[in-house]
Amino acid sequence: MQKKNYYLESVLDLNASNVWGTEAQELLELWQKDIKEEGFSSSEEKVLNVIRLAFDVYHFDPKDDREVMRYSDGNYVILPCVDKRKGAVAIRKKEIRRITDLSYENIKHITASDLLKLIEGNFGGGWDSISLTIKDIIESAFDISTTTLPASRIHAAGGTLERKVADGYEALEIAKGTWVEAIFAKKREPVEKLRFVPEPEYDEDGNRRIVDEDTETDSESEEEGDTAGDDTFYGSYTPEADIKDVEEELADE
Structure with missing residues (x-):
């Protein structure tokens, strides 16, 4: 049978957002792979706490026939613990009942x-x-x-x-x-978040990109646009519009 390709590469990739989209069988296969990695024991309890967000988690003694029978009814998946003293863990996806x-x-x-x-x-x-x-x-x-x-x-x-x-x-x-x-x-259709991707500092040949300082940026051109060619105030201002002071007005009269 062809092995199913999952989107998680390790149980260490589990978090509150993706654990609900993960099935128990997937966790078992990832767990069996990760448990062989050196240092996994230090992460085991942390991973189980994330799993608890979406799964019922039960520790049990695999040497106890009664408990083994209880968790072997097809509703649970059994995860072996790194620390054999902790026995094994039975997990079952939580039901959303209410x-x-x-x-x-x-x-x-x-x-x-x-x-x-x-x-x-x-x-x-x-x-x-x-x-x-x-x-x-x-x-x-x-x-x-x-x-x-x-x-x-x-x-x-x-x-x-x-x-x-x-x-x-x-x-x-x-x-x-x-x-x-x-x-x-x-x-709702999932909304893809847009991200700003800056231009690489180096080009395809490994050369550092040179920024032309004489090139006018959008912000600079916008700032200049506030006054240059503006015919709303300064652009329409003419000497003829000078305001005479009071004495000049009296002299004219």
Whole structure:
């Protein structure tokens, strides 16, 4: 069987942002590779603390048949510890069972359908029953909109529900008496952050680039542009516009 290519090269690369996107089997393969590296023992507990953010982690004695059976039901992956006195570690991905289990890290790893199931299970209170903190977490990864209409109109042809679904939104309907609240959710597209990449100091031949000091920069030209060729004040100022003092005005009279 062909080995799966993972985007992590080591368990030392784990952090709060990527651990939710990592599966237990991937961690096992990386762990088995890294555990052979000299000095890994000093990082072991730190790595386990990161893993705990997204996984249930249990230390157990691999010589205890009862415990071995408990963690060998197919729901866990077993990681051997560097220090044999610590036994072994069983890990299992945490389930997001309630809407309060959502975080800025794991919200990126669930589908719109999963999200709406969590909202539906939140005592049926609808969007307004969700705390502002959880709403902020949800809206960091999903486009959310709602509408409340009479039950007789919610499925009207060409209505909001039909248009939203056609636009790729998942919909949840919550009955509120004779009215229905529809909650629409669609995963946000990841936004690529733009970075400024400065021009290399050396060119392709290894020669240091020479900056022409006579070359006018944008900022210099903007500063000059504030006055040069300006016909708003100084440019329109003429000697004829000189203001005479009071004595000259009296003499003229």
